[in-house]
Amino acid sequence: MTRILLVALAVVLAATLAACTPDGSTNGAGAPDNDAEAFKTEMDAFARETLPQLEAQVGGEWTGFQGRFFEKGGNTGQWEYTAEGGTTKPPGTADEVLDKIEAVLIEQGMEITRPDIIADITGRKGNVAVQVTRALDDDVESISLLRVTFRSHDRLKSSDDFAENAGTTDLLK
Amino acid sequence: MTTTILVPAHVPAIPEMTATAQAASVTTALRSTATTMSDVSEWMTAHGAPADWTGDASLAADHAMTRVAEDTDAARAAFTRVAIACDKFVDKVCALTAVRDGLVSDRSKRNGEIDALTTRINQSTADDIATLQGEAEALQAEVDRLNDRIVRLWDDVEAAEDLLIAAFQAVDSTSEGQDAADRDTTDVAALRAELTAIGGDPQAINDWWTHLSPAEREALKISDPDLIGNTNGIPTGDRDDANRTSLDRDLDDLTAKQDAGEGLSKEEQRLLDRAKAAEKAIGIPDTQPLVDSDGDGVGDPVDVNLLVYQPGAFGGDGAVAVSYGDPDTADNTAVIVPGITNDGTSIATQGADAYELYKNSVGNHESAATIAWMGYDAPSWNPQNALDWPGDGLDMGSVINEQKAEAGGRLLADFVDGLRATDTVDPDTGDARSNLTVIGHSYGSTTAAHAAADHGLDADALSLIGSPGAGGNDVNNVKDLGMPEGKVYVGAADNDFVTWLGTDGPVGMGQDPAQADFGAKVFPVADGPEFHADDVGQGITNHTSYFDPVLNPESLSNLTSIVQGDEPTLTGGRTQDANDMAFEWAQDEVAHQVEQEVATTVQEATDVYNDSADWVGDRVDDFTGLWP
Numbered sequence: 001m002t003r004i005l006l007v008a009l010a011v012v013l014a015a016t017l018a019a020c021t022p023d024g025s026t027n028g029a030g031a032p033d034n035d036a037e038a039f040k041t042e043m044d045a046f047a048r049e050t051l052p053q054l055e056a057q058v059g060g061e062w063t064g065f066q067g068r069f070f071e072k073g074g075n076t077g078q079w080e081y082t083a084e085g086g087t088t089k090p091p092g093t094a095d096e097v098l099d100k101i102e103a104v105l106i107e108q109g110m111e112i113t114r115p116d117i118i119a120d121i122t123g124r125k126g127n128v129a130v131q132v133t134r135a136l137d138d139d140v141e142s143i144s145l146l147r148v149t150f151r152s153h154d155r156l157k158s159s160d161d162f163a164e165n166a167g168t169t170d171l172l173k
Numbered sequence: 174m175t176t177t178i179l180v181p182a183h184v185p186a187i188p189e190m191t192a193t194a195q196a197a198s199v200t201t202a203l204r205s206t207a208t209t210m211s212d213v214s215e216w217m218t219a220h221g222a223p224a225d226w227t228g229d230a231s232l233a234a235d236h237a238m239t240r241v242a243e244d245t246d247a248a249r250a251a252f253t254r255v256a257i258a259c260d261k262f263v264d265k266v267c268a269l270t271a272v273r274d275g276l277v278s279d280r281s282k283r284n285g286e287i288d289a290l291t292t293r294i295n296q297s298t299a300d301d302i303a304t305l306q307g308e309a310e311a312l313q314a315e316v317d318r319l320n321d322r323i324v325r326l327w328d329d330v331e332a333a334e335d336l337l338i339a340a341f342q343a344v345d346s347t348s349e350g351q352d353a354a355d356r357d358t359t360d361v362a363a364l365r366a367e368l369t370a371i372g373g374d375p376q377a378i379n380d381w382w383t384h385l386s387p388a389e390r391e392a393l394k395i396s397d398p399d400l401i402g403n404t405n406g407i408p409t410g411d412r413d414d415a416n417r418t419s420l421d422r423d424l425d426d427l428t429a430k431q432d433a434g435e436g437l438s439k440e441e442q443r444l445l446d447r448a449k450a451a452e453k454a455i456g457i458p459d460t461q462p463l464v465d466s467d468g469d470g471v472g473d474p475v476d477v478n479l480l481v482y483q484p485g486a487f488g489g490d491g492a493v494a495v496s497y498g499d500p501d502t503a504d505n506t507a508v509i510v511p512g513i514t515n516d517g518t519s520i521a522t523q524g525a526d527a528y529e530l531y532k533n534s535v536g537n538h539e540s541a542a543t544i545a546w547m548g549y550d551a552p553s554w555n556p557q558n559a560l561d562w563p564g565d566g567l568d569m570g571s572v573i574n575e576q577k578a579e580a581g582g583r584l585l586a587d588f589v590d591g592l593r594a595t596d597t598v599d600p601d602t603g604d605a606r607s608n609l610t611v612i613g614h615s616y617g618s619t620t621a622a623h624a625a626a627d628h629g630l631d632a633d634a635l636s637l638i639g640s641p642g643a644g645g646n647d648v649n650n651v652k653d654l655g656m657p658e659g660k661v662y663v664g665a666a667d668n669d670f671v672t673w674l675g676t677d678g679p680v681g682m683g684q685d686p687a688q689a690d691f692g693a694k695v696f697p698v699a700d701g702p703e704f705h706a707d708d709v710g711q712g713i714t715n716h717t718s719y720f721d722p723v724l725n726p727e728s729l730s731n732l733t734s735i736v737q738g739d740e741p742t743l744t745g746g747r748t749q750d751a752n753d754m755a756f757e758w759a760q761d762e763v764a765h766q767v768e769q770e771v772a773t774t775v776q777e778a779t780d781v782y783n784d785s786a787d788w789v790g791d792r793v794d795d796f797t798g799l800w801p
Binding site: 064070071072073074075076078080084085116117118119122129131134135136137138147149151153154155157 | 461511514515516518519521522523525532533535536537538553710713714716717718721722723724726727729730733
């Protein structure tokens, strides 16, 4: 019985993953095919509204934030949209900098977890997640470099080519 | 009475250098062009006029081809010369950039001292004059020395640029190129034969390579980039040079063909897809700043190396490996082995996971290299037999056996041996060995386990995540993997259905390494939400989240600790048999589906009853309206 079950599981796994490849015709979770496009629109708008506030409140020169899709796990049909950037040596103590960022994220309607397991701050609003991380573990007093990542909280399950062909979007412009 | 103390003037800002390490991309382009010239020259030399040509036409064709071969060889020699010069220039630029960074730091320090001295002078009394006078003179001497060093920097920059210009000018005519070719005595065919004769011993290959002259190494990278780029034991920088040459060649050739309106064959399109995937993986760090260790206000560049590039390998699946950081010099190195559904097209996905691990691993100030290694034939689509289902086309059928993991295990062990052979001595610590961790995910964990149990994987630690089994009937517990004691780690999400497959015998892929009695160190990970058969996508998410900082930060944090050589948080291993977990899920699923079916049937019956009642009610109303 166990053997039959294992074979069945393995075949289900193989067939499911095959069906979830970009060339497949289903999207695995019953989500609409255009959810990648819809999420990109939502997150781009959120990031474009939030980034100027972070720049104004925290100061320093902000770079990066090229939004792009990555297929998670390899040919699974599950995508993550992410844009990462940051700033070097933001003025003020580490706590002051993180306080300012938290305030901006709360202003944007995000629920905050601080500290989180691997990030200093995680904010979430709907499917948009923002993670704020000090790049060096011992940046306790001040921060040498701060990484800020906007990403989809849940995977985007898309069977169309939109995510694959979306390219990059400069969210600082 | 007024006393004047001369305070040094501020040291002016040191301009950015116009040349950066990005100039290496020019070297890649030059080398790629030289490779094309080399290929043309070799072909022309090896081929004469067609066999069925005779007489004067045949002779004329032979002569013409010989002339073209000589001309292209002259061009090849010229490009080789300038590629070597560019390589040296880039090395010099990197060294001078480090010098400039030091000067920028010293300038900031001295200007701060000048400001502090000025403040103290403004607040001083007559008693302080002698002391302050002495300090001002000493500071002036320091500032003078700093200004001299800045002048020397720009002299060195100019000298490096002059050398590069001279190298270009030395071969900027056909006759000079021909002269370079005549004086080029490197016998690449003999060198190729020597390399082949050494066989597969990475240490011997490394010894041989390091004894070649720079010109011989450059010649081989140009004539045989596919060989040099994918041979274990060749140093990382040279493999990267060679593989980027091949990548450049493929992208240039195929996009030029597309741009010219020529259609690509299916094979060419597959090749282009894999080349673009490799290019995307290489470019991941470009837009994501890192630690600003030199204090210049800009995140440090990441040394990305293309360690394997064989887009046509494994029947078209392709083999690619990208390293974020240089494993030859890194304090900590991780090799990530992906599993099912992966091939050359998914290297950017694997690269994104590897780069996530890299960013976290360098947070402790130690250098790191994290490698996405798609260097074996994982069960996936075989594009050459895409319609042959369920035969070779869907080679995921092979996921239920271990053949590809066994073959991949040997390739993985060889690759790691290559990393060990090219590891260089750390000038700070004198330590030649990087702390090297192999992380096998999914079917890749079975592959990594085979590398350990069957081929003496030379890693310091082994981490198995989302594992369907620790490979082979001979592996009954952690000791059978042959890794250093206490250095096998396992992460398994309870709702990752792949981890329910571990079992011995002809069906399974070995023992579940997360079992407590297997004896590995099990670290906690996020289990992920439970899922039903009609949402297997959630199960896949649970299986592919071990590097995800949002969905599974516990796992990423623990993997980071392991890569840094530290102990992760540990939890007890499983006490429930993996297959029992699968069985339990199946039982619950049956109950769930029956409940769903009953609920659906009841709802349908209710809907029918309500519709019928409505219809009857309507008819009654109709008749009631007609009745007097």
